[in-house]
Structure formats: C-alpha cells, structure tokens
Amino acid sequence: MQRWRGLDNLPGGWGRCVLTVGVFDGVHRGHQQLIARAVELARERGLPSVVMTFDPHPSEVVRAGSHPAQLTTLARRADLVEELGVDVFCVLPFNPDLSRLPADEFVHELLVERLHVAAVVVGENFRFGHRAAGDVELLRSLGRRFGFVAEGVRLLAEDSVTFSSTYIRACIDAGDVAAAAAALGRPHRLEGIVVRGDQRGRLLGFPTANLSSQLHSAVPADGVYAGRLVHVGHVSHGVPGEVRSLPAAISVGTNPTFSGRERRVEAYVLDINEDLYGERVALDFVHRLRATERYDNVDALIAQMHLDVARTRELLADE
Numbered sequence: 001m002q003r004w005r006g007l008d009n010l011p012g013g014w015g016r017c018v019l020t021v022g023v024f025d026g027v028h029r030g031h032q033q034l035i036a037r038a039v040e041l042a043r044e045r046g047l048p049s050v051v052m053t054f055d056p057h058p059s060e061v062v063r064a065g066s067h068p069a070q071l072t073t074l075a076r077r078a079d080l081v082e083e084l085g086v087d088v089f090c091v092l093p094f095n096p097d098l099s100r101l102p103a104d105e106f107v108h109e110l111l112v113e114r115l116h117v118a119a120v121v122v123g124e125n126f127r128f129g130h131r132a133a134g135d136v137e138l139l140r141s142l143g144r145r146f147g148f149v150a151e152g153v154r155l156l157a158e159d160s161v162t163f164s165s166t167y168i169r170a171c172i173d174a175g176d177v178a179a180a181a182a183a184l185g186r187p188h189r190l191e192g193i194v195v196r197g198d199q200r201g202r203l204l205g206f207p208t209a210n211l212s213s214q215l216h217s218a219v220p221a222d223g224v225y226a227g228r229l230v231h232v233g234h235v236s237h238g239v240p241g242e243v244r245s246l247p248a249a250i251s252v253g254t255n256p257t258f259s260g261r262e263r264r265v266e267a268y269v270l271d272i273n274e275d276l277y278g279e280r281v282a283l284d285f286v287h288r289l290r291a292t293e294r295y296d297n298v299d300a301l302i303a304q305m306h307l308d309v310a311r312t313r314e315l316l317a318d319e
Helices: 029-045 058-062 074-083 103-112 136-146 165-173 177-184 200-204 298-317
Strands: 002-005 017-021 049-055 088-093 117-123 149-153 188-195 209-213 223-232 243-253 264-269 280-290
Touching: 017 029, 029 049, 029 117, 029 149, 029 177, 049 074, 074 088, 103 117, 103 136, 117 136, 136 149, 165 177, 177 188, 177 280, 209 280, 223 264, 223 298, 243 280, 243 298, 280 298
Parallel strands: 002 088, 017 049, 017 117, 049 088, 117 149
Antiparallel strands: 188 209, 188 280, 209 264, 223 243, 223 280, 243 264
C-alpha cells in the first residue's frame, strides 16, 4: 500500500481511482464495511482504491481545543486500512484554508482535478466543505456534473446501536471495553512509550510497565482491566523484530491507596520480568475487572492484586 502525505507528489501518470473519504478514527466495523465497498468497486473497475483521511482532526482546526479522544494513531490507522486491501492511504493536512474551502470547490479541486475520481464511496451521513455544507446528495449532483459516481453507504448498526467513533469513545470513557471491542472488531488499543514510574509496583511484587501515551489518546475509565501488552522488538536493518502479545493486568488511575494525583496507565505483564523502559508498546484492553479502589493498607492491596492477576489469567485463557 502506498502512503501519501498531501496531494503535491502524486505518481506520474496517475489515472482514475475509487475514493472513500473520512476521518476513519478507529477503523471500526462501520468504517471497514465502507472501505470494503470502495475496494470492491475499485477491483470491479480495475482501478486503484484510495482512502483519504485528515490530520489533525478537523474539529481541532475548526474549534481549537475540541479535539476528540483519539481511538487510533495515524500510523495504526494506516496499518488497519492496509489489511483491508486498500492501494493508497492518503493523509490530507487539515488547515484553516482547507476548512474554508466550499463544498463544490473541495470536490472539483481535490477529488476531480487532483485524484481524478471515477467513484466516491462515503457514509450516508458524510458532510464536507466549509461549515459542513456538503452532503451525499450534493456529492451525487457534483458527480453528475464532473463525471463520477457517488455512493452513500448505510451506517452499520446492531441491536439498535449505530457504530460510530463517537459511540466507541463513549464506551471507552465509561470503561466498557467489551462494547468498544464489539464495535471495533478488535480490542481497543492504547499505544505509547514505557517510562519509569515510582517503582512501587516492583516493591509490591508486581513490577509494571508505565505507559506514556500520545496527546488526545482515548484512555479507558479508571479501573483494572485484563488485556495484553503488544511488544514489537527492536528494528534491525529496517526490519521490525518479532511481535509478541503478552497477557497483562492493566491499571488506569491515580493509585488512591498511596494518595496519588497523577493519572497513570500501568501494565503488569504475567509470567515475565523484562526491562521494557524506552520501548514502544501497545496495550489491548479486553475485559474490565473492577473499578479503582482505595485500600486501608498495603496488604489488602496486594491480596486484591493477586486476585486481579488470577482473574486476568482465567479470562484471557478463554480468548
């Protein structure tokens, strides 16, 4: 899959393509359905399929400070899209000039003149252009004018719940990682660098990897979770090392037993004791075990941690 940043350096001789466009944060099951339709249509026509997304999130440019919690990093988004058979992942830098571009000019200048779209596949609620004035009907009308087909795909829903990035963020914010996983089609993942903490977990017999995640990352509600630490080994000669998925009990919160104030994400990896400091890792949240609690003494906390680890082992064994 080709990965583009902007449209200034399109390959020479670029012809027509089938495009789907959106933020696609999470690449959830609804997104997957939409992208699959674009890939299917591209293959029917013998054309490349292109996924266009934006960076930063448009809401941050239109209303500074309103950036929603991010379900997937841009790199993760590209990897997930590649798994769906897409030919090109295009990131369009979103800036004030682009936010002010009228809907018809957005289509003519970017989709028609630059990408030469033969077909555009979007969700039925797709909005575009200045003040989100454009919708699917306008896109179809512009398609008739400029010679492309526009499809609006019905949003995916189950049990009266429509899958959307907003819904998944709400699930994660509430700690319902099982519902989030059902909509995503996989566990919610939090990525970051392992940093040094206060070493308290090691003293208690449960050494933890403290994760420093990116700004705006969607961190689950305070609590204890069963999940996995996904570790990609060191890169050697440009080739990533072995990917390992290790069972872990994950704590999110401020360590109230020790009157902590800083909110942290810590993972106790079962059955190994390795130095992961400085490593880039990911945490997959599979089950919520319990809410964060304050214990009267350290012995009570240690006893509960043993129960959490046992429950983590039991739940992940069934996966």
